[in-house]
Amino acid sequence: MPSPRKNILVTGAAGYIGSHIALCCLLSGEYSVVTIDNFSNSFPEGLKRVTKIAQDALPADATEEDKKALEIEVFRGDITLKEDINQVFEAYKSKGGIWGVIHVAAHKAVGESGEKPIQYYENNITATINLLSIMEKYEVYRIVYSSSATVYGAPKQIPIPETSVLAPESVYGRTKHMSELILKDVCDSKPDLWRAIGLRYFNPAGSHPSGEIGEDPRGKPGNLLPLLSQMATGKFAEEGLKIFGNDYPTPDGTCVRDYLHVMDLAQGHVDALAALLRDDIFQNQASGTGFGGSGGKYKAYNLGKGKGMSVLQMVEAMRKATGFDYKYTIVGRRTGDVPDLTADPSLANKELGFTCKYGLEEMARDQWGFNKKYPQGYETKK
Amino acid sequence: MPSPRKNILVTGAAGYIGSHIALCCLLSGEYSVVTIDNFSNSFPEGLKRVTKIAQDALPADATEEDKKALEIEVFRGDITLKEDINQVFEAYKSKGGIWGVIHVAAHKAVGESGEKPIQYYENNITATINLLSIMEKYEVYRIVYSSSATVYGAPKQIPIPETSVLAPESVYGRTKHMSELILKDVCDSKPDLWRAIGLRYFNPAGSHPSGEIGEDPRGKPGNLLPLLSQMATGKFAEEGLKIFGNDYPTPDGTCVRDYLHVMDLAQGHVDALAALLRDDIFQNQASGTGFGGSGGKYKAYNLGKGKGMSVLQMVEAMRKATGFDYKYTIVGRRTGDVPDLTADPSLANKELGFTCKYGLEEMARDQWGFNKKYPQGYETKK
Ligand SMILES: NC(=O)c1ccc[n+]([C@@H]2O[C@H](COP(=O)([O-])OP(=O)(O)OC[C@H]3O[C@@H](n4cnc5c(N)ncnc54)[C@H](O)[C@@H]3O)[C@@H](O)[C@H]2O)c1
Numbered sequence: 112m113p114s115p116r117k118n119i120l121v122t123g124a125a126g127y128i129g130s131h132i133a134l135c136c137l138l139s140g141e142y143s144v145v146t147i148d149n150f151s152n153s154f155p156e157g158l159k160r161v162t163k164i165a166q167d168a169l170p171a172d173a174t175e176e177d178k179k180a181l182e183i184e185v186f187r188g189d190i191t192l193k194e195d196i197n198q199v200f201e202a203y204k205s206k207g208g209i210w211g212v213i214h215v216a217a218h219k220a221v222g223e224s225g226e227k228p229i230q231y232y233e234n235n236i237t238a239t240i241n242l243l244s245i246m247e248k249y250e251v252y253r254i255v256y257s258s259s260a261t262v263y264g265a266p267k268q269i270p271i272p273e274t275s276v277l278a279p280e281s282v283y284g285r286t287k288h289m290s291e292l293i294l295k296d297v298c299d300s301k302p303d304l305w306r307a308i309g310l311r312y313f314n315p316a317g318s319h320p321s322g323e324i325g326e327d328p329r330g331k332p333g334n335l336l337p338l339l340s341q342m343a344t345g346k347f348a349e350e351g352l353k354i355f356g357n358d359y360p361t362p363d364g365t366c367v368r369d370y371l372h373v374m375d376l377a378q379g380h381v382d383a384l385a386a387l388l389r390d391d392i393f394q395n396q397a398s399g400t401g402f403g404g405s406g407g408k409y410k411a412y413n414l415g416k417g418k419g420m421s422v423l424q425m426v427e428a429m430r431k432a433t434g435f436d437y438k439y440t441i442v443g444r445r446t447g448d449v450p451d452l453t454a455d456p457s458l459a460n461k462e463l464g465f466t467c468k469y470g471l472e473e474m475a476r477d478q479w480g481f482n483k484k485y486p487q488g489y490e491t492k493k
Numbered sequence: 494m495p496s497p498r499k500n501i502l503v504t505g506a507a508g509y510i511g512s513h514i515a516l517c518c519l520l521s522g523e524y525s526v527v528t529i530d531n532f533s534n535s536f537p538e539g540l541k542r543v544t545k546i547a548q549d550a551l552p553a554d555a556t557e558e559d560k561k562a563l564e565i566e567v568f569r570g571d572i573t574l575k576e577d578i579n580q581v582f583e584a585y586k587s588k589g590g591i592w593g594v595i596h597v598a599a600h601k602a603v604g605e606s607g608e609k610p611i612q613y614y615e616n617n618i619t620a621t622i623n624l625l626s627i628m629e630k631y632e633v634y635r636i637v638y639s640s641s642a643t644v645y646g647a648p649k650q651i652p653i654p655e656t657s658v659l660a661p662e663s664v665y666g667r668t669k670h671m672s673e674l675i676l677k678d679v680c681d682s683k684p685d686l687w688r689a690i691g692l693r694y695f696n697p698a699g700s701h702p703s704g705e706i707g708e709d710p711r712g713k714p715g716n717l718l719p720l721l722s723q724m725a726t727g728k729f730a731e732e733g734l735k736i737f738g739n740d741y742p743t744p745d746g747t748c749v750r751d752y753l754h755v756m757d758l759a760q761g762h763v764d765a766l767a768a769l770l771r772d773d774i775f776q777n778q779a780s781g782t783g784f785g786g787s788g789g790k791y792k793a794y795n796l797g798k799g800k801g802m803s804v805l806q807m808v809e810a811m812r813k814a815t816g817f818d819y820k821y822t823i824v825g826r827r828t829g830d831v832p833d834l835t836a837d838p839s840l841a842n843k844e845l846g847f848t849c850k851y852g853l854e855e856m857a858r859d860q861w862g863f864n865k866k867y868p869q870g871y872e873t874k875k
């Protein structure tokens with residue numbers, strides 16, 4: 112008989128990254144998943160498909176109980192409201208409690224964050240504080256946090272180590288940086304109880320190879336890959352593709368980013384949950400960022416491939432995957448863009464056992480996989 | 494007939510500094526005051542006395558209406574709850590609206606902040622975000638914020654200009670720094686609407702010369718002057734006075750701080766309210782702190798005397814004021830203490846018209862004035 116799964120609360124599990132995290136948690140055999148999501152940028156349908164994929168992966172002799180353990184309990188709620196979070200923890204008191212939290216839910220559009228700072232601070236900071244407050248109330252002291260490479264701003268050193276100065280250049284980036292500082296302070300306040308890991312994502316791409324779940328942003332995608340993928344379905348044909356600057360100091364002049372497959376990224380969270388139980392990783396703190404030396408158990412890791420790809424390389428990869436003949440125009444540089452954002456992921460490799468199994472070709476294939484199968488995303492009529 | 498007063502919401506007006514700010518607003522003749530306070534660290538009595546002092550200062554021919562305008566409307570409420578803040582703004586819709594906000598309410602104990610970070614972030618950050626959100630809803634775009642010299646951490650340059658690097662070294666300091674960053678982002682988002690001034694207080698001391706209002710912390714005071722003043726009433730006799738280190742690189746070896754009279758500090762807020770209306774001060778932004786260059790109308794000012802006083806000098810000043818023979822022992826340095834925190838207040842002098850009218854002797858006299866008259870603080874039975 113398998114040992115009972117630990118209950119993990121994944122906030123925002125219906126979203127792009129959260130759904131893949133939920134899937135990897137279920138596939139690990141270790142965890143069952145509960146989520147709170149207000150579906151402000153996602154659909155409940157995604158969560159059903161996560162369960163379906165995980166159930167399909169069960170061995171033929173799996174019991175009904177095994178299947179049931181893969182169902183995701185969904186609380187429709189808003190994490191800016193403490194009562195809504197409280198409800199989840201209260202409900203789980205009689206179900207063995209929440210073992211740990213992966214805090215994914217947030218607003219994430221850099222440009223919009225500068226226009227609506229109050230909403231961003233509320234959704235990304237007040238919500239984080241609320242969550243920590245309720246966790247403390249229910250004595251749940253383990254958390255993995257979705258941070259972002261934007262905390263580095265324009266880094267001095269490429270590839271970027273975790274010890275780089277944190278100097279975010281947008282409201283969004285500041286909400287991620289402040290959340291990390293708050294987590295660090297909370298861990299420092301009770302080193303014997305709290306443990307937290309912040310994962311600084313570089314550029315997630317692709318989706319589960321089944322094409323059943325994927326990135327389904329509302330409106331025109333702000334990021335390159337979902338845009339290219341949707342363009343291959345015929346969308347945004349008139350507007351075409353704009354490339355912002357080809358005179359950067361990079362091999363082909365266009366900006367270089369560190370794309371990693373979302374399944375690798377998601378698996379990094381399962382790695383981090385296991386790492387929370389280890390003492391050694393918290394002893395050797397990264398220095399230079401104001402983090403460390405306090406005895407508290409907070410640590411941040413880069414999740415990236417450690418290999419940068421230029422905009423033109425990504426367009427070419429998507430052309431191969433989709434067969435679509437992308438037309439693009441080069442326009443002026445966009446304010447705030449930096450030439451190269453490539454991670455140094457060696458700390459995560461070493462201490463979390465994090466690895467990237469998927470290559471560029473698979474990222475492009477799986478990005479397209481979802482849009483090809485579901486050109487209107489989760490709202491596609493079958 | 495005098496022009497009608499503008500309604501100012503002072504959060505936390507029942508507290509030590511808030512009560513003096515409320516008083517200066519009333520004495521200015523320009524403003525009437527409404528407050529929201531949960532009395533977590535204060536008593537409603539203080540607000541009644543503020544009104545009384547202001548009424549006593551009216552000319553002999555003042556009308557009942559003149560007197561009534563000095564009453565402070567009190568909403569007992571908690572600013573971590575949006576509904577509570579909303580109630581105030583909603584109530585004022587029919588009373589000419591809130592003209593501007595002075596956001597004073599916060600938790601302020603540095604040591605405690607490290608032990609209870611979640612409560613501090615909630616009370617000092619969530620609350621600030623809540624307030625800004627409700628202000629935006631009611632289209633109130635003017636705010637003066639109670640920041641602190643703790644945002645500078647251990648500064649490289651003495652006296653400290655506003656352009657110093659912000660590197661707070663405590664949870665409390667980070668809540669003040671983050672609040673400033675949030676205010677700045679909010680001002681940047683709508684430069685035509687939002688205007689905010691952050692006032693970085695150095696060491697407020699004393700109280701209104703009447704001795705009717707003053708500093709009445711619960712438990713043993715964490716700050717030097719209230720402690721000395723309470724000791725003169727016979728309290729904490731057994732514990733005695735501990736001076737943390739006399740081997741600092743200062744004239745007499747004890748730490749140097751920039752004490753200013755709370756009436757001067759409070760008047761600085763009235764100056765700041767007027768300055769909110771000026772465009773010129775926002776054009777010439779301080780650089781070097783990540784602040785400036787954006788066109789947004791946020792600006793931070795030091796409020797200090799620009800003259801430091803050592804611990805031993807303050808003990809001597811209080812001895813003269815109280816006649817109490819302080820016994821002290823020198824103990825080891827306290828972690829986190831820096832030798833000298835003296836403000837460069839020249840920017841506030843120049844742009845806000847801020848000046849310090851009271852000297853050291855008056856600070857000591859007025860610190861003692863309240864405790865002498867009310868040895869048990871606001872709970873003193875008369
Ligand atoms: N996608 C990226 O490129 C990227 C890069 C770095 C970091 N991140 C971070 O990863 C996390 C997930 O990003 P994503 O791309 O999956 O975004 P997403 O919008 O697809 O998912 C976010 C999910 O959170 C939910 N949510 C948002 N606010 C909520 C609230 N107040 N209460 C309840 N649910 C709420 C949304 O409905 C959605 O399901 C975010 O924290 C984001 O900042 C993303």
Ligand SMILES: NC(=O)c1ccc[n+]([C@@H]2O[C@H](COP(=O)([O-])OP(=O)(O)OC[C@H]3O[C@@H](n4cnc5c(N)ncnc54)[C@H](O)[C@@H]3O)[C@@H](O)[C@H]2O)c1
Nearest residue numbers: 505508509510530531532533534535571572598599641694
């Ligand atoms: N006193 C100092 O030495 C000093 C120095 C620098 C900055 N400051 C700042 O000045 C401000 C006022 O300090 P003070 O010395 O007057 O403190 P105080 O504790 O005397 O006053 C704070 C007031 O706010 C109220 N309050 C706190 N949390 C509240 C909440 N959630 N809802 C409603 N009311 C709430 C308290 O009841 C109290 O009346 C604070 O922001 C503090 O950080 C103080």
